[in-house]
Amino acid sequence: MLSTGALRAHLLAARLAGPVATTREESLRSYRLFAARDPRVTLGLDPESAWGERDLIALMADRCGVSADPGQVSGPDVIDPERTLGGLDAFAGRLGEVAARRGVVMFGTGHPHRLLGFYAALADALSAVGCEVLTPAQGRCVDITTRFGVRTYNLEYVRGVALVRERGARGAGSVTGVHTHSPLPVRAALEGVVEGGGPLPELVVGDHGWVCGAGQLGIEAIGLADTDDPALFVGEAEGRVSVAVPLDDAVRSDYYRPLTRYVLNRACLSQ
Structure with missing residues (x-):
């Protein structure tokens, strides 16, 4: 069993928390864009309140531990490891509750190169205890606007985790798909569930966009977020995202x- 102290040390050593690679400049840019309701950073969330840049700095200081000083405009951003640990405990708690009632879940990532293994292990564990892990709309085309224009991707699943990848891409070099912030893949997946007449997920x-897009539609969602992803923390503050780690x-x-x-240990899902 990994102790809280050992995980805290790992978070700092791996730069998952503490001073992180995301810069203050990147985070502030995201806050400005979010305040302007730029869809590239709202991630499918339609905020109920008016969130100005200073409001977002205050929120992110509270939820992540970044500097609350608007005058700090450069250098690495900082995440408080205690807030990460608290978020992981809450995240595990929601997984454990869904597992206990053998609920229906869906997994999806816009960071497949980094986080696919994390989500896949959770999907495997939930499936092993009798949860239904949904994989709807396999192969469906999703048109996503990128800085290179509108690109068409295919929605696919790897070990129960949804991702998008270039049309026609196959093989080991493409298995982890592409990076995206878009909420369109989760909307396509949920449309596939409805069309198939199956149950909607109790938890995404x-x-x-997987978390914010689902939360905006009223489906419980939990997930991971960096300091330049304010949408998940706004969603959590407004009650449409259950947990943002x-x-x-x-x-x-x-x-x-x-x-x-x-x-897995905190959720009582360790095998």
Whole structure:
């Protein structure tokens, strides 16, 4: 069993928390764009309140531990490891509750190169205790606006976790898909559930648009978020995201393995 102290040390050593790779400049830019309701950073969330840049700095200081000083405009951003640990405990709690009632879940990620293994291990554990892990709309085309224009991707699943990848991409080099913030993949997946006449998920687990897009539609959602992803924390503050765990979401994929063990143990899902 991984102790809280050992995980805290790992969070700091791997730069999942503490001073992280995300810069203050990147975070402030995201806060400005969110305040302007730019869809690239609202991630499918339609905020109920008017969130100005200073409001977002205050929120992120409270939820993540970043500096609350608007005058700090450069350097690495900082995530309080205690807030990460608290978020992981809450995250595990929601997984444990769904597992106890053999609920219906859906997993999806916009960070497949980094987080696929983390989510896949959780999907495997929930499936093993009798939860239904949904994989609807396999192969469906999703048109997503990128900085290169509108690109068409396919919605696919790897070990029960949804991701999008280039049309026609196959093989080991493409198995982890592409990075996206869009809420369109979760909308396509949920449309597939409705069309198939199956049950909607009781819980969506993921990041970026998967969490905000599901939460906006009234489906419980939990996920991971970096300091430049204010939408998940706004969603949590407004009651449409159940849990947003603050951490760096783009470190090496193997650095998330201790988090997997910790969450599975806390959720009573360790095998």
